Amino acid sequence: MPTSTRKPSRPKGQGQWAMGHREPLNKNEQSKKDDHPLNVRQRIEGIYAHGGFDSIDPADMRGRFRWWGLYTQRRPGIEGGRTAMLEDEELEDRYFMMRVRIDGGQLTAEQLRVIAGISQEFARDTADLTNRQNIQFHWVRIEDVPEIWRRLEAVGLDTQEACGDCPRVIIGSPVAGVSADEVIDPTEQIRELHDRYIGDKSLANLPRKYKTSISWLPDNPYETNDFSLVGAHHPEHGPGFDLWVGGGLSTNPIFAQRLGVWVAQEDIVDVWLGVTSIFRDWGYRRMRNRARLKFLVQDWGVEKFREVLESEAYLGRKLPDLDAPPLPEKLIDHIGVHKQRDGNYYIGTAPVVGRVSGTLLGQFADIAEKYGSDRIGTTSLQKLLLLDVPADRVDEAVADLDGIGLTANPSPWRQSTMACTGIQFCKLAIVDTKERSRELVAELEKRVPELDVPISVHFNGCPNACARTQTGDIGLKGQLVMVDGRQVEGFQVHLGGGHAVDAALGRKPRGLKVASADLGEYIERITRRFLAGRTEGETFAHWANRAEEAELK
Secondary structure (H helix, E strand, O other): OOOOOOOOOOOOOOOOHHHOOOOOOOHHHHHHHHOOHHHHHHHHHHHHHHHOHHHOOHHHHOOHHHHHOEEEEEOOOOOHHHHHHOOHHHHEEEEEEEEEEOHHHEEOHHHHHHHHHHHHHHOOOEEEEOOOOOEEEEEEOHHHHHHHHHHHHHOOOEOOOOOOOOEEEEEEOOOOOOEOOOOOOOHHHHHHHHHHHOOOHHHOOOOOOEEEEEEOOOOOOHHHOOEEEEEEEEOOOEEEEEEEEOOEOOOOOEOOEEEEEEEOHHHHHHHHHHHHHHHHHHOOOOOHHHOOHHHHHHHHOHHHHHHHHHOOOOOOOOOOEOOOOOOOOOOOOOOEEEEEOOOOEEEEEOOHHHEEEHHHHHHHHHHHHHOOOOOEEEOOOOOEEEEEEOHHHHHHHHHHHHHOOOOOOOOHHHHOEEEOOOOOOOOOOOOOOHHHHHHHHHHHHHHOOOOOOOOOEEEEOOOOOOOOHHHOOEEEEEEEEEEOOEEEEEEEEEEOOEOHHHOEOOEOOOOOEEEHHHHHHHHHHHHHHHHHHOOOOOOHHHHHHHOOHHHHO
């Protein structure tokens, strides 16, 4: 047989800039090359706010607007079954969702008042606490965006890079600097990262979104971020941080991995810059579904990633080795009354699945002012905190908060249920989440009032896991299910996910899908089985991972 003279094909480039692959390989990369997304602010202020919705270039609206915290919201009345069938222009309304960055989850009373006022005046009194410590508005008109920015920026807030292929909000502890259990307060470093690098065009074109968590306390889901620092003690160097890289959920869930290094407080900014720059230079830009940092870490392994980070091209020095520190028992949600290191107290309250309003936030600011507090916290579990309450006024403050519907002593169901935006506003959603989860909390409080430990229920309207579906005790991924020959809203069920000691992606029992209308009955059934079959001190996650599949249906 004749010998083939055809040369073997070269593997396709993955769009890695460090390897010289600078040519855009998809429409998203092309859009960023055509014009840097941060430049769109000039057109919003100079053209679109004057010309209205119809004057907006679609390439800006469906792409670059995200770098300034803006998405079009879903047009009312479009059923979930049509989500994947329609083009953007058919799905989108003439209004916007706007996301306000709250880096570190820390606000002043003045800042909260401004947010409340914007909600009431420009967003039909809407406000959602997200699970990344942001606050989101809905029903925002493009004509009002410049004035909203002016008001936010006047009190030190912004929407810059709240979305897009860039460093998103830096989540941190809302009680940094006041917690009696904290050893190192990284608030100064979080502020430095925001002030130096948010808006820096050299870091605002990453392969995909980039999520950061920096906290001494285990009060954020550090395993699901691209870059995470968690407090740790080194036997020689003392207190510092344990570095995790490459976490992310969505349709390809991967937990972050420890790099095995100790990071001193004074090195936080340099190490973050090094990891972020590696992602910019080496991240995969050819296919969007492979463009997150988690895929690079998975392919390289932690040893190679550490070697590149410590190389002259990035950090330029070795970091001390760190053995794995003890895992925390659970993530801290800060609900209830807690003593601060200065003798005052902070109070953690539980809005139902993060759905609040501008009116409610204004009332919260009034209460803060009444008790002399100028510090307010948002959490990555959709909670709201009041700090610096004098000891002799705690009971009065708790009563006032309860009076506006923000209880510091919630039921386990209210305490541990989260939900994404859902079909009401999100163009990707298939089912309702916010209203259904609010109804479900009330239903479960009646069905299983004797529940004595929190069971986290995470609602998501689509597979993208914005509400961390795979790490809830009960994770609910929205989809359409067949009931009596017709399609209805329902959920695929994940069970036994968790963080910290129980870190795991929830298992998916075969064929377990539940209609939305049947969720109360199903969750009551499985909860009662847990309560009857648990061993002493056993968590729901541990029980769900050892139970026979038949017990989970």
